[in-house]
Amino acid sequence: MGVDYGAMSWGLSTTYRGRYCGKEPDHQLIPTSRLPPGQYRIATVAPTLVIETGVSQSLAKLRWDAGWWLTNTNGGVNVVLVVSINRGQRRMQLEKWEMVGQTTRTRQSMAPQAVQTIYVTQNIANGAPLVLEFADLMSRPPTAQERDVVIPAGDLIRCFDTVW
Numbered sequence: 049m050g051v052d053y054g055a056m057s058w059g060l061s062t063t064y065r066g067r068y069c070g071k072e073p074d075h076q077l078i079p080t081s082r083l084p085p086g087q088y089r090i091a092t093v094a095p096t097l098v099i100e101t102g103v104s105q106s107l108a109k110l111r112w113d114a115g116w117w118l119t120n121t122n123g124g125v126n127v128v129l130v131v132s133i134n135r136g137q138r139r140m141q142l143e144k145w146e147m148v149g150q151t152t153r154t155r156q157s158m159a160p161q162a163v164q165t166i167y168v169t170q171n172i173a174n175g176a177p178l179v180l181e182f183a184d185l186m187s188r189p190p191t192a193q194e195r196d197v198v199i200p201a202g203d204l205i206r207c208f209d210t211v212w
Contacts, residue, residue: 049182049185049186049194049195049196049197050190050191050193050194050195051186051194054080055079055080055081055186056077056078056079056080056185056186057077057078057079057080057083058075058076058077059073059075059076059077059078059095062076064094064120064121066116066120066121067120071113071116071117071120073095073098073099073100073117074098074099074100074101075098075099075101076095076097076098076099077095077096077097077185078093078094078095078096079096079185079186079187079188081186081187081188082094082096082187093124094121094122094124094125095121095124095125096124096125096126096127096184096185096186096187097125097126097127097128097129097180097184097185098114098117098125098127098128098129099128099129099131100113100114100117100128100129100130100131101131101132101133102131102132102133103133103135105132107130107132107141110130110131110132111130111143111145111162113128113130114128114130114143114145114160114162115145115160118145118146118147118160119147119160123147126146126147126184126185126187127144127145127146127180127181127184127185128144128145128146128160129142129143129144129145130142130143130144130145130162133208133211135211135212138169138170138212139167139168139169140167140168140169140208140211141165141166141167141168142165142166142167142168142178142204143162143164143165143166144162144163144164144165144178144180145160145161145162145163146160146161146163146184147159147160147161148160148161148163164178164179166178166204168204168205168208170205170209170212171205172201172205173201173202173204173205176199176200176201176204177198177199177200177201177204178197178198178199178204179196179197179198179199180196180197180198180199181196182194182195182196182197185197
């Protein structure tokens with residue numbers, strides 16, 4: 049990405065409150081620029097990226113979780129990665145979710161939607177590379193040396209080698 053590692057914070061086990069319930073992400077990324085000066089507690093600031101992973105959870109539940117994060121954080125969460133692992137079939141499905149504009153006959157609205165799906169097996173990653181836009185992760189445009197995160201097929205396959 050071209051940023052100093054201190055420009056972002058990875059977090060776990062932080063409960064965020066929505067309208068009717070709270071949730072904890074499996075993993076989250078928060079740009080440190082979102083934190084008030086001197087504050088290191090991330091529970092008060094929404095992450096820009098959330099990762100929801102499931103081995104025993106259904107894909108439908110993981111998708112519901114993605115929608116929850118995108119609609120219950122007042123625009124704080126920009127991207128949710130849904131990772132559904134099927135160890136028996138040695139297959140992983142990765143979905144990138146974002147808010148997407150939808151137009152009906154009477155109005156335009158935003159709704160959570162999977163914008164990219166990648167299927168990973170032992171030696172194939174159909175739908176790769178995974179692209180995470182810099183502005184979505186850091187909540188600002190990139191400077192000259194900064195760039196989007198692009199994870200090619202080979203890296204995704206190696207990443208999930210430990211799962212099998």
